[in-house]
Amino acid sequence: GQNIDQPTEMTATEGAIVQINCTYQTSGFNGLFWYQQHAGEAPTFLSYNVLDGLEEKGRFSSFLSRSKGYSYLLLKELQMKDSASYLCAVLDSNYQLIWGAGTKLIIKP
């Protein structure tokens, strides 16, 4: 079966750095997405990785290792507004998005 694992909840301090991990086992791979979702809102796109390595976009970076079935989202200089759920999703061989359950990130002052 297809499976995506990420931690249920993480807590970090304002101004710090946090890394959210995601491991996946899917039928085929056409890229991995990270989305941010605030409570009561739709997910918003953060990043897309299809090749191995690190993609940096401002305070957020995303890393992919296809051989290990592993990705992480790195958030730097955390702000209170970063408190949200972070969803990892993989595009499988049929170009369907397979979703992880999400990681709830709590930022403390």
Next chain:
Amino acid sequence: GAVVSQHPSWVICKSGTSVKIECRSLDFQATTMFWYRQFPKQSLMLMATSNEGSKATYEQGVEKDKFLINHASLTLSTLTVTSAHPEDSSFYICSARDREREQFFGPGTRLTVL
């Protein structure tokens, strides 16, 4: 970036009535649109996939006669929840995929059935 709109943003209806939710891709043509449902504190669950001009493909456990999907054009898909009941109360989110296969989400529709 590409924009997907949903209407209405929220709706409250009585049990037994039908509710239609519209999903539009505003500045691109969406070859495929997806409908998701999200219950509180749970992950997104794919309900169905629709391609323009053809019947929707429903995920296992989703009743096609209850959740009617119409994808009449490359910019519009509708989801109709027929004979809604309180257990259908949820957050319904659509997304549209462009020719580059990137997926863009609508803002969601919160449905409350009394």
